[in-house]
Amino acid sequence: MTSIITLSEIEGVLRQIDAVAQMEQAFKAYSQGLVDVPPVGELLFNRHRGEMHLKYGTIRGSGVFVVKIATGFYDNPELGAAFLRRGRAGFQCQKRRSFGGTA
Numbered sequence: 001m002t003s004i005i006t007l008s009e010i011e012g013v014l015r016q017i018d019a020v021a022q023m024e025q026a027f028k029a030y031s032q033g034l035v036d037v038p039p040v041g042e043l044l045f046n047r048h049r050g051e052m053h054l055k056y057g058t059i060r061g062s063g064v065f066v067v068k069i070a071t072g073f074y075d076n077p078e079l080g081a082a083f084l085r086r087g088r089a090g091f092q093c094q095k096r097r098s099f100g101g102t103a
Contacts, residue, residue: 029059036060049074 029035041054050073058065073081 026059034060045073 026035030037035057037055037057041056043052043054045051050071052069052071055068055070056066
């Protein structure tokens with residue numbers, strides 16, 4: 001079943017964690033070689049002068065993975081639509097042990 005997580009739900013969870021401490025732990029694990037980070041995925045939308053980048057990874061054995069999707073469509077200002085620079089738009093989420101085991 002598909003679940004849609006609202007911005008207010010994400011903000012509620014973020015208030016419960018120390019994001020800076022989590023990032024420090026993640027960078028420490030990365031520097032120790034404990035993190036699996038595959039190459040960045042990329043889709044180019046030449047017809048619409050746009051792109052999408054997909055970044056993802058896991059700390060081995062943590063049972064947690066992270067996904068970030070960032071997009072940029074460079075003609076949006078002329079179309080009256082929002083424009084966010086590459087790397088400025090994204091969505092990150094964590095899901096614990098929902099994929100049948102540990103990472």
